[in-house]
Amino acid sequence: MIRTQSFTPFDGQKPGTSGLRKKTRVFMQPHYLEAFVQAIFAAIGGAAGKTFVIGGDGRFYNDRAVQIILRMAAAQGASRAIVGQGGLLSTPAASHLIRLNKTDGGIILSASHNPGGVEEDFGIKFNMANGGPAPEAVTEAMYAATKTQTEYTTLEAADLDLNRIGTVSLGDMVVQIVDPVADYASLMESLFDFPAMRARFAAGFTMRFDAMCAITGPYARDILENRLGAAKGTVTHGTPLPDFGGMHPDPNPTWAHELMDEMMGPAAPDFGAASDGDGDRNMVVGRGAYVSPSDSLAVLAANAHLAPGYAAGLKGIARSMPTSAAADRVAQAMGLACFETPTGWKFFGNLLDAGRCTICGEESFGTGSDHVREKDGLWAVLLWLNILAVRGQSVAEILAEHWAKYGRNYYSRHDFEAIESAKADAMMAALRAKLASLPGTQVQGMQIKAADDFAYTDPVDGSVSQNQGVRIIFADDSRIVYRLSGTGTQGATLRVYLERYQPGPEGLHLDPQEALAPIIAAAHDLAQITPHTGRSAPDVIT
């Protein structure tokens, strides 16, 4: 039986960088999730006759949310839903299933790298038929719908048993419960040289993969341990838990410190990696050698042709604006087009669909390619493994050769978390107000060449996105970028991105914080971070 439920619209259901993210308890209020799901359906012209992929990263409330969405989709005439067993799907696997099954899109439940649990974060986002995050025009339509809609329909029905693979029905809707890993693992086999990687593991290559009690555990175990023959136990924290076992599933040196300690210690394996809550991020570390995400993008782009799926070469490289220009140097050397987009994977979709680029990346531990329309943590790890297997060198050697050839873009991001929103907004407003007067002036002995607020015109559809981050560029192309996070759920998070290019051959092996010291000081001077926010040091440095 179909039931119509009325409700009062909720404030603030505005999707951010990647979907709607709030405290889990906010989502658990009666009708809150339903109101947003209704807005998704409104923004895409209704659910009737459509097929959707549905799944999430297994965090607290994932199981309830999947059932709620299934009942609403069934009530509103959706013809089919493809759901990962147990309601689980990594973000890249969901993107792949959308494309593979030519569905009308997918609903992904995740707050990604944010902690999970009843007191932590939950999230939801919609991906389009191309497998990629809804573009801004669609997320804006969702937000508009959340302000006006006052009712939704749902089916009066019991929960489905999502643990059994197979096909069941819910009202008139067919629900296919699928193995979350199988199709994704086949896709990886089609892209990479599994025999070469298997041979390398058989010859004694060692690895640690920290799944951080999040969604990639089952994927990594199947691919690394079962298919590639890495030693059992290579994958740690491999069982997805609703609260990620209390871990903060953000793969960076701060939150993946267990992995970092092992990789920098005396008994380090050859290669280490970690991924985030929903499996789209990656951190890679060699024995004693941390790889910054911007460098990782550049190394992967320069070496991708060593993997069978990319042997024909790349069409182009795209990076988010705050990501370092290391990838640009590779693009230039290889004669490839290079694109600079705003932060967030949704901006890569058009470029990938139009065949203008093959590999994309963000400084925030995100790398991916045209195999799906999301960043893909395990994909990046496997491409690294493929490159390591073919080149037969260590991560440290590959990095050193890369810097010797292209020079090094020293890079760091400083995050100041949970600042009072009004203070962060005032700081950004004051900074924006003085941008026009900065070029030609000096700070910390460095000359400012340009200062602006990044705006992006999509080269494919011409859409314009304003206010995507304040950039200060110095005479030697060193750079500071300031932006406020669009994924946090508490106050404001200020991200300060710092970059300086060192052409070499000298000075290629400094500590990035030392190499960037004058830029860091300039960043504080220019934005008056401490006077505005009361903070003198960042909470997280990556």
Ligand code: VG1
């Ligand atoms: C952050 C990152 C951004 C990334 C986004 C989603 O956004 O900076 O690069 O695309 O998270 O990643 P923000 O607005 O907080 O800076 V994930 O792994 O949450 O899907």
Ligand code: CO
């Ligand atoms: Co993520």
